[in-house]
Amino acid sequence: MNGRPTLARARVVPCDDADLPDGPCRGVQVGEAGTVVVHDLTDTVVEFNCQRGQIIPGWVTRVKATGTDATNIVAMY
Numbered sequence: 001m002n003g004r005p006t007l008a009r010a011r012v013v014p015c016d017d018a019d020l021p022d023g024p025c026r027g028v029q030v031g032e033a034g035t036v037v038v039h040d041l042t043d044t045v046v047e048f049n050c051q052r053g054q055i056i057p058g059w060v061t062r063v064k065a066t067g068t069d070a071t072n073i074v075a076m077y
Contacts, residue, residue, distance in 0.1 A: 006026060006027075006076035006077055007077055008022075008076075008077040009029075009074050009075065009076055009077070010022055010025075010074065010075045010077070011072075011073070011074055011075075012028060012063050012073040012074060012075050014063045014064060014065040014068045014073070015062070015063070015064070015065055016064050016065050016066050018062070019039075019061045019062045020060070020061060020062060020063070020075055022075070022077060023061075023077075024041060024059045024060065024061045025059070025060050025075035025076055025077050026057070026058075026059065026076055026077060027055055027056055027057040027058060027060065027075075027076045028055070028056050028060055028063065028073055028074065028075055028076065029053070029054070029055050029056075029073070029074045029076060030050040030051070030052065030053065030054045030055075030056070030070045030072070030073055031052065031053070031070070031071055031072020031073060031074065032052055032070060032071040032072050033050060033051050033052045033054075033070060034049075034050065034068070034069040034070030034071065035047060035048065035049055035050070035067060035068060035069050035070060036048045036050050036056060036063060036068050036070045036073065037063070037064040037066065037067035037068050038056065038060045038061075038062065038063050038064065039060070039061045039062040039064070040058060040059055040060060040061065041059045041061060043061070045064070047067060050070055055076075060075065063075075
């Protein structure tokens, strides 16, 4: 997030077939621990094992339902 605060946040509903409805976000925050599977701007799929409250920095276009078991995920714009 380049040292700058985010301008907006939105709850994420993981989906295998659709990108985030508000476009690419600058990162996601995980509410409850688990695995998060995301697509980045190059459409690369990356899997993260996250702790509660962890922030995944970097552009995210999609949070996949398959493989994601973390909950209360928030996109940061």
